[in-house]
Amino acid sequence: MNSEAPEMTLAAVRVPVWRAMAAIIRRDLRASLRQRQDLLNPLLFFFMVVTLFPLGVSPEVSFLQQAGTGILWVAALLSTLLSLDHLFRHDFDDGTLEQMMLQPQPLFLLVLAKSLAHWLLTGLPLVMLAPVLGIMLHLDGNSIGILCLTLLIGTPVLSLIGAIGAALTLGLRAGGVLLSLLIIPLYIPVLIFGTGTVAAASNGAPVGGYLALMMAFLVLAVTLAPFASAAALKISLSNS
Amino acid sequence: MAFDSISAFIVMGGHGPYVWTCYAVFVLALLGLGVWSRRQRNTVLRTQKRQMDLEQNGRVTDKPAPASFTRIHPS
Amino acid sequence: MWQFIRQLFHKFGSPKWFYGIASKMMPWLLAIGLILLLAGLVWGLAFAPAERLQGNSYRIIFIHVPSAFLAQSIYIMMAVAAVVTLVWRMKLADLFVRAVAPVGAVLTFLALFTGAVWGKPTWGTWWVWDARLTSMLILLFLYFGVIVLMSAIADEKSSARGVAVLVLVGVVNIPIIKYSVEWWNTLHQPATFKLTEKPSMAPEMWVPLLFAVLGLYLLFGWLACLRMQTEILKRERRTRWVRDLAAAGGN
Numbered sequence: 317m318n319s320e321a322p323e324m325t326l327a328a329v330r331v332p333v334w335r336a337m338a339a340i341i342r343r344d345l346r347a348s349l350r351q352r353q354d355l356l357n358p359l360l361f362f363f364m365v366v367t368l369f370p371l372g373v374s375p376e377v378s379f380l381q382q383a384g385t386g387i388l389w390v391a392a393l394l395s396t397l398l399s400l401d402h403l404f405r406h407d408f409d410d411g412t413l414e415q416m417m418l419q420p421q422p423l424f425l426l427v428l429a430k431s432l433a434h435w436l437l438t439g440l441p442l443v444m445l446a447p448v449l450g451i452m453l454h455l456d457g458n459s460i461g462i463l464c465l466t467l468l469i470g471t472p473v474l475s476l477i478g479a480i481g482a483a484l485t486l487g488l489r490a491g492g493v494l495l496s497l498l499i500i501p502l503y504i505p506v507l508i509f510g511t512g513t514v515a516a517a518s519n520g521a522p523v524g525g526y527l528a529l530m531m532a533f534l535v536l537a538v539t540l541a542p543f544a545s546a547a548a549l550k551i552s553l554s555n556s
Numbered sequence: 557m558a559f560d561s562i563s564a565f566i567v568m569g570g571h572g573p574y575v576w577t578c579y580a581v582f583v584l585a586l587l588g589l590g591v592w593s594r595r596q597r598n599t600v601l602r603t604q605k606r607q608m609d610l611e612q613n614g615r616v617t618d619k620p621a622p623a624s625f626t627r628i629h630p631s
Numbered sequence: 632m633w634q635f636i637r638q639l640f641h642k643f644g645s646p647k648w649f650y651g652i653a654s655k656m657m658p659w660l661l662a663i664g665l666i667l668l669l670a671g672l673v674w675g676l677a678f679a680p681a682e683r684l685q686g687n688s689y690r691i692i693f694i695h696v697p698s699a700f701l702a703q704s705i706y707i708m709m710a711v712a713a714v715v716t717l718v719w720r721m722k723l724a725d726l727f728v729r730a731v732a733p734v735g736a737v738l739t740f741l742a743l744f745t746g747a748v749w750g751k752p753t754w755g756t757w758w759v760w761d762a763r764l765t766s767m768l769i770l771l772f773l774y775f776g777v778i779v780l781m782s783a784i785a786d787e788k789s790s791a792r793g794v795a796v797l798v799l800v801g802v803v804n805i806p807i808i809k810y811s812v813e814w815w816n817t818l819h820q821p822a823t824f825k826l827t828e829k830p831s832m833a834p835e836m837w838v839p840l841l842f843a844v845l846g847l848y849l850l851f852g853w854l855a856c857l858r859m860q861t862e863i864l865k866r867e868r869r870t871r872w873v874r875d876l877a878a879a880g881g882n
Contacts, residue, residue, distance in 0.1 A: 480800055484793050488783050497779055498797060501772040502804050505811035512818050533807075544800050547717070551792045558680050565677060568687035571752050575690050578745045579672070582694045585741055586850065589734060593854055597861040604868055604877035 336421045337429035344433035347406070354402055358395040358438045359445060365391040366449045377454045384453035385463055385514040392442045392467060393474060393503055399438045400478040400499070401492045403430065404549070408486050414553060424546040431479045431542065432472075439471030462517040466510040469530045473506050476541040483548035506533060644721050646863040647872050653856035660853035668846025674839035682836075688752040691745050693840055697847040699742035699763075702770060705735035705851070709777070710802035713795035723859070725791035726866070728798060729781060730858035734851065736774040743767050762816035766809050773801045787866075 348354050369387045370380060380387075407413040407430075416426050446467055450460040481499040485491040513526040559565040568575050675693035682689040709731060715724035746764050747757050758764070780797055784790035867873045 477800075480796070484780065484797060485783070490783060494779060494783055497772075498776040501769050501776065501808070502800065504769055505804070505807045508811040508815045512815055515818060540803065544796055548793060548796050551789045551796065554789055558678055568690070569681070571686055571688035571690075574688055574748050574752050575676075578691045578694060578748050579676070581744055582698070582741055585737055589737055589854060590857075593857045593861065597857060597864065600861055600864040600868075601877050601880075604864070604873065605880070608874060608877060 331421070333421045333425055336419065337425055337432075340416075340426055340429040341433045341436070344430065345436065348437050354399070355437055355441070358399040359441050361398055362391050362395040362442055362445060363449070365394060366453070370453075380453045381455060384450065384455045385459065385511050387453065388446055388449055388463060389467070389470075389507055389510045392446070392471065393507060395442065396438055396471065396474045396478060397496050397499060397503075399434070400475075400482045400495055403434050403479060403482040404486050405482075405491075408553075413549065417550065417553060422546075423549065424542040427479060427483075427545045427549065428476075428538070428542040431475045431545070434479070435472045435475040439467075439475055442471060443467045456518075459514055459518050462514045462523060465527065466513050466530060469527065469534055470506045470510045473530075473533050473537045474503060476537040476545075477502050477506075479545040480541055480548055483545045483552060486549070486552040506530075509533070640719075644723065646722060646726070646867055647870075649723055650860055650863050653860055657853055657856050660849050660856065664846050664849030664851075664853060666846070667842050668850060671839045671842030671844075671846055675836075675843065679835050679839055680833070685753055688749060691749040692836075693843050695742060695745040695749060696840060697844045698738045698745065699767065700844055701847055701851055702735055702739040702742050702767070705731055705738065706770065706773070706798075706802065706805065709735070709798050713798040713802075716791055716795040717799070722791075722866075725795070726859050726862040727855065728777075728791075728794060730862050731855050732774060732777045732781065734854050734858070736771065736778060738851075739767060739771040739774055743771065760816070762813045765816070766812045769808050769812070770805070773805075777801070 366387055369383070373379065373383070404413060407416070417423055419426065443464055446464055447460050450463060455463065478495075478499055481495045481502075484498060485495045488494060509526060509530050513523050513530065516526060517523045559568075566572055566576075672693055676690055679690070679693075681687050709728045712724040712727045715721050716728070743764065746761075746767065750759050750761075750764075751757050777794060777797055781790060781794050784793050864873055864876075
């Protein structure tokens with residue numbers, strides 16, 4: 317692919333990488349604002365899963381206070397997982413993805429842009445909905461604040477890692493379930509630190525270190541995951 | 557020998573069931589893995605052989621059939 | 632020198648060559664592996680002294696530790712093979728991953744199972760969310776993911792490379808998972824009593840353990856060769872040498 321680079325340099329000069337990335341983000345945002353279903357479904361799912369716990373386990377304040385963070389985090393994780401299937405699917409079906417691969421801009425940066433758009437569309441709304449649900453689960457103000465902070469740092473990691481799985485299972489028949497099987501083990505560290513940080517905060521321990529560690533996860537995910545996703549995309553597209 | 561008698565060896569001071577279950581499952585799993593893998597390889601070879609036999613027999617019967625009214629040989 | 636390495640590399644790329652070498656090595660691997668493992672296990676079961684605190688239940692260590700050890704190193708080996716698959720597109724490396732993943736899953740399961748059964752007399756329950764057991768469980772999930780993806784992608788080439796990417800992503804995550812699970816464990820329940828404490832191990836205990844580990848490694852080598860041969864036969868079904876081999880009845 318690189319050998320044909322000379323013909324493409326003209327286009328590369330004309331469209332800098334950051335502008336291509338911005339275009340992808342803008343396009344994804346606009347597309348899903350038109351199809352509000354995709355935007356709303358994960359949020360509704362998040363809400364409903366959280367509702368199941370007081371109904372299924374116990375509505376007691378003490379239980380909800382103790383388990384609330386975990387419930388919110390697990391529900392956020394699951395609804396991110398649910399939305400991942402769409403991440404590349406539409407672009408794959410209408411051929412946009414193949415065009416994207418032919419662009420002179422490096423694919424991993426375009427994938428990064430797509431992951432970012434995915435986060436803006438699912439992760440960010442989840443973070444904004446979390447305080448409401450936190451109040452319903454009787455979490456105290458401090459915990460809710462820390463919880464939102466961990467979700468804010470953690471959900472982009474979920475989107476970035478999830479993109480790898482979405483790229484790997486692209487075009488496979490049992491894509492959705494398969495994706496969950498591949499990705500859930502990789503989500504565990506984020507979940508542990510997300511809930512652990514809030515637990516530490518409610519015990520009165522300083523959480524700066526934990527938040528820094530989560531930031532380190534995020535940095536690691538931003539730098540490594542797009543490469544893996546891009547490689548996986550190339551593989552998935554090569555045989556279709 | 558760390559045990560006084562065979563029965564002490566089997567009982568293992570009350571921990572016998574745990575120890576022996578573990579060892580039994582371990583040996584069975586490894587044995588199963590070995591036997592299964594071996595059988596897989598032999599099955600591949602056998603099906604290949606059968607296929608080849610079929611092909612060979614097929615080729616024997618696949619001689620140009622005697623002239624018939626349905627078969628047309630242009631040129 | 633360079634020429635020689637390249638020749639070796641090409642040889643390694645040849646499934647036929649590997650099939651022959653594997654056939655030659657396998658009886659040795661099986662025999663020595665079995666002898667070592669049996670020696671280690673019999674020694675550990677019957678001759679090693681009982682442990683001071685745990686009594687005889689600690690004898691599970693002679694299968695628990697080798698299984699756990701191997702389960703982890705198999706994943707590492709798969710990761711190395713995955714790099715080779717992605718960088719040099721070597722067929723044998725992919726065959727290795729494919730052949731070995733189920734073995735790794737079984738060994739991980741064994742480590743979990745023996746750990747759980749060991750927990751019953753030591754902790755009083757079958758399952759404790761202990762850091763090691765939990766990270767082993769996650770390792771099992773990773774193996775399952777690899778196996779499932781392997782069978783889900785039909786195309787040979789993209790299956791090989793997709794699985795390689797997944798294995799590499801997993802191997803990057805393993806240290807992070809391990810670290811975070813350990814941290815989580817100290818957060819929720821301070822470790823009171825750990826299985827397999829190293830300092831208390833007398834030589835009469837760790838020498839048989841070493842035997843068992845080595846034996847299991849060799850047995851794994853045998854299994855890997857055998858299963859790779861199967862994969863090679865499946866792939867190269869239509870080549871001349873496999874047909875000759877099949878005609879000769881596998882010898």
